[in-house]
Amino acid sequence: xxxxxxxxxxxxxxxxxxxxxxxxxxxxxxxxxxxxxxxxxxxxxxxxxxxxxxxxxxxxxxxxxxxxxxxxxxxxxxxxxxxxxxxxxxxxxxxxxxxxxxxxxxxxxxxxxxxxxxxxxxxxxxxxxxxxxxxxxxxxxxxxxxxxxxxxxxxxxxxxxxxxxxxxxxxxxxxxxxxxxxxxxxxxxxxxxxxxxxxxxxxxxxxxxxxxxxxxxxxxxxxxxxxxxxxxxxxxxxxxxxxxxxxxxxxxxxxxxxxxxxxxxxxxxxxxxxxxxxxxxxxxxxxxxxxxxxxxxxxxxxxxxxxxxxxxxxxxxxxxxxxxxxxxxxxxxxxxxxxxxxxxxxxxxxxxxxxxxxxxxxxxxxxxxxxxxxxxxxxxxxxxxxxxxxxxxxxxxxxxxxxxxxxxxxxxxxxxxxxxxxxxxxxxxxxxxxxxxxxxxxxxxxxxxxxxxxxxxxxxxxxxxxxxxxxxxxxxxxxxxxxxxxxxxxxxxxxxxxxxxxxxxxxxxxxx
Ligand code: SF4
Numbered sequence: 001x002x003x004x005x006x007x008x009x010x011x012x013x014x015x016x017x018x019x020x021x022x023x024x025x026x027x028x029x030x031x032x033x034x035x036x037x038x039x040x041x042x043x044x045x046x047x048x049x050x051x052x053x054x055x056x057x058x059x060x061x062x063x064x065x066x067x068x069x070x071x072x073x074x075x076x077x078x079x080x081x082x083x084x085x086x087x088x089x090x091x092x093x094x095x096x097x098x099x100x101x102x103x104x105x106x107x108x109x110x111x112x113x114x115x116x117x118x119x120x121x122x123x124x125x126x127x128x129x130x131x132x133x134x135x136x137x138x139x140x141x142x143x144x145x146x147x148x149x150x151x152x153x154x155x156x157x158x159x160x161x162x163x164x165x166x167x168x169x170x171x172x173x174x175x176x177x178x179x180x181x182x183x184x185x186x187x188x189x190x191x192x193x194x195x196x197x198x199x200x201x202x203x204x205x206x207x208x209x210x211x212x213x214x215x216x217x218x219x220x221x222x223x224x225x226x227x228x229x230x231x232x233x234x235x236x237x238x239x240x241x242x243x244x245x246x247x248x249x250x251x252x253x254x255x256x257x258x259x260x261x262x263x264x265x266x267x268x269x270x271x272x273x274x275x276x277x278x279x280x281x282x283x284x285x286x287x288x289x290x291x292x293x294x295x296x297x298x299x300x301x302x303x304x305x306x307x308x309x310x311x312x313x314x315x316x317x318x319x320x321x322x323x324x325x326x327x328x329x330x331x332x333x334x335x336x337x338x339x340x341x342x343x344x345x346x347x348x349x350x351x352x353x354x355x356x357x358x359x360x361x362x363x364x365x366x367x368x369x370x371x372x373x374x375x376x377x378x379x380x381x382x383x384x385x386x387x388x389x390x391x392x393x394x395x396x397x398x399x400x401x402x403x404x405x406x407x408x409x410x411x412x413x414x415x416x417x418x419x420x421x422x423x424x425x426x427x428x429x430x431x432x433x434x435x436x437x438x439x440x441x442x443x444x445x446x447x448x449x450x451x452x453x454x455x456x457x458x459x460x461x462x463x464x465x466x467x468x469x470x471x472x473x474x475x476x477x478x479x480x481x482x483x484x485x486x487x488x489x490x491x492x493x494x495x496x497x498x499x500x501x502x503x504x505x506x507x508x509x510x511x512x
Contacts, residue, residue, distance in 0.1 A: 002026035004096035006087055008109070009037065009051040010399055011102050012058040012231075013275030017126035018102040024066040028094060031059050032072040032086035034079065035214075040108075041393040044220035044362040046227070047270075049211045050396055053204040054229040054274055060203070061230075070094075074210055084112055091120065099123045106400035107322040131315060132161055132280065132308055138316030147418060148317065151177065154309035163283055163304055164290070164297075172290075177305070178250065178298035185434055186255040186263070193244035195262055196237055198228050219342045219394060221360050227270065227396065234271035238282065241266040242289060250299030254367045256350070256435035261357040265365045266303075269397035279307050306366075314405035317419055326385070326404060330416035331467055333381040335503070340511045341373070341390055348455060348512055349441035350431050351376060362396035367434065369395075370424055374411035378425055379459040380506060381466075384414040422476040425463055428454035448491075449498035455512045462499025465492070 005018050005027060022029070033055065038048050052074070059069045072079055072086050080086055091099065103125050104110045110125075117123045127134070141156060142148055155176055158165060164172040200208065204225070212222055228234040245264045252264045271277045283304050290300035318325070340346045344355040354368040364373070369391070377387040388407045392398045409419030428445040432438045438445040438454070447453035448461075464471065464484055471477055484492065502512060 001028045001094040001096040003098050003100050004028050004030055004087075004090055004094055005100045006030045006032075006083075006090075007055075007058070008083070008102075008104060009033075009055050010105055010274040011128075012054055013130060013278070014061075015130075015278075016102050016275065017129050018100040020126075022067070024068070027067070028090075028096070029059070029062055029067055029069040030072075030087065030090045031055055031069060032079075032083060033074040034072075034082050034086060035074065036082040038074075038215060041389045042218045043215075043392075044358075044394050044396065045211050045215050045218050045222035046220060046225050046362040047394075047396045047398075048215055048218075049204070049207055049222065049225050050227055050229060050270060050362075051274060052211070053207045054276065056203050056207065057230045074214060083109065084116060087116070097122065100126060102126050103128050107318075107326075108400065111323070130275065130278070131312060132157060133312045133316060135316070135319050138312075139320060142316065142320055147421070148313075149421065150309055150313045150419075153313050153316070154305055157308050157312060161283075161308065163287055163308060164301060172301070173297045178301045181298040182250045182302045183254050183434075184251045186252055186257050186436070190248075190252070192260060192263055195226075196240045198226050198233050198237075200225065204229060219359065220362060224360065227267075228276065231276050234268070234276035237271065238266070238268055238277055238285070241268065242285060246286070246289065246299055246303065247295045248299070250296060250302040253302055254371075254434055256353070256365075256368060256372070256431075256437060258349070258353060258436055258440055261361055261363060261365075263365065267363060270395075273397050273399050273402065279311065283307055310406075311402065314409075314419070315401050317405045317409065318401045321405075321415075321418075325408065325415065326388070328408060328415045329384050330414050331381065331412070331470065333383050333412070333414070335381045335383060335506065337377070337382050337386040337390055338380075338506050338511065339509065346511045347442040348376075349443075350435065350437040353437055358394050362394060364395070369406075370411055371426055371430060371434070374407070375424065375426055375430075375456070376459075378412055378423055379456065379463045380503060381463075382412075384408050384412045387412060416470075417474075422474055423471065425460060426456070427460035428456040431456065449494050453498065455502050458495045458498040459502060461492070461495040462503070465496055 005022060007018065007029060033052050059071045062069050070090055080089060099120065099122055101113060104113060105128065113125060141153060158171060166172055208222065208225065228237050245266060249264045255263060257263065268277055272279055286300050286303050289295045290297060341355060344352055344359055346352050350372045354364050354372045358364050388404055391407045392400060392403045405419055409415045410424065413423035432445045443454040444452045445454040448457045461484065464480060472481055505512065
């Protein structure tokens with residue numbers, strides 16, 4: 001064997017760097033399903049099903065193209081249980097001249113393979129070229145800056161890629177950002193686009209039985225899996241969204257509604273993160289749809305900012321700051337993650353909706369993650385490691401490189417403001433404005449303290465009072481601190497006392 005090419009579960013892209021120049025006569029592809037990757041956090045069963053089924057489909061495709069694929073199934077006799085173990089077994093079996101691997105997307109695995117390189121000089125780690133921004137470009141941009149700001153990075157990337165740029169060098173439409181147009185609540189009459197369906201084939205059904213047997217103890221419902229596991233199916237999900245969801249994506253990207261898990265969201269992140277969709281192609285499609293007059297600029301810009309801006313920005317920060325970044329806890333949080341994050345059993349309707357659909361579909365959209373489950377974790381001071389592991393486990397699209405900076409930096413402000421300029425803390429008023437959840441809630445969003453009061457209200461003020469030493473000088477919070485100071489002393493004390501009571505209930509293991 002000339003090259004032994006190891007393909008990981010999130011590298012299912014035929015253009016991946018490790019497959020460049022692959023030769024079916026002389027090279028061998030290795031893919032392995034291993035317990036360690038399924039268990040290092042308790043991944044949602046649908047997420048495991050998604051990755052394993054997509055891996056098996058990918059292997060079939062390469063076999064059809066004439067390649068020999070050594071595919072190790074989770075239940076194969078002799079499976080060592082780890083990726084390194086499987087590579088070692090294949091190396092011994094095949095004695096390849098070289099071993100090729102596209103650099104893993106997460107630090108944990110890169111570290112393992114870089115250590116292996118010391119022992120196996122034939123192991124070549126190739127750069128992952130599936131992104132707009134190389135690591136060296138990001139490092140050069142970040143150099144010398146005490147704090148990083150996504151917006152500035154995003155403008156650089158717009159210029160670099162020429163996406164949504166006018167011929168005179170300015171941003172299309174004259175502004176870099178149309179966020180102000182993208183915060184509309186959902187009108188009662190709006191028609192939500194239907195979702196396409198992806199019937200399970202024999203491969204997916206076989207994997208489903210395996211996951212049911214091996215991961216029965218993991219949080220989340222396995223049945224009802226309805227997600228693309230091939231490039232062609234991912235493409236049809238994308239085209240469906242582009243035609244039906246995209247035109248209103250901008251307007252309603254922050255909206256939430258009872259029993260509406262997807263609204264105008266593309267839900268392509270999982271497919272993109274494992275290599276079934278190319279982010280560059282996706283952005284070009286969006287630009288073309290805008291140029292053709294099919295979608296408004298605020299939708300096109302808002303979508304491209306998610307991919308060209310946020311997605312690339314968090315990846316840049318991840319590689320710049322790891323491994324220390326994962327240990328950050330700038331607000332000194334010590335509280336355990338409440339049990340109801342795993343069960344959805346809470347009387348807070350917004351939380352129950354977000355956690356419930358997570359349990360059912362391994363999906364929630366970014367505002368649910370940031371302003372509901374994330375906001376609650378921020379306000380109550382959950383240990384960053386615990387909430388990061390929760391997000392990593394429960395979402396189908398969650399991989400460490402994208403989940404960790406989003407949760408630790410953006411949601412929890414645990415990096416002290418390196419990634420984002422202010423914590424995304426909010427009271428129940430924000431959730432009321434952006435959703436219809438409060439109407440069906442056991443709590444009253446208009447009340448601040450007492451058994452009926454929305455817990456987000458007192459917890460919001462408690463959070464601001466508790467961290468005044470760290471956040472009081474943040475100019476983006478100046479107005480909320482002024483509002484706090486204008487409150488009568490007795491009201492401040494009542495909010496503090498009620499917040500204390502709620503936190504004590506959480507510590508005693510009660511749900512809210
Ligand atoms: Fe959520 Fe509070 Fe509204 Fe209930 S009242 S849905 S807890 S924001």
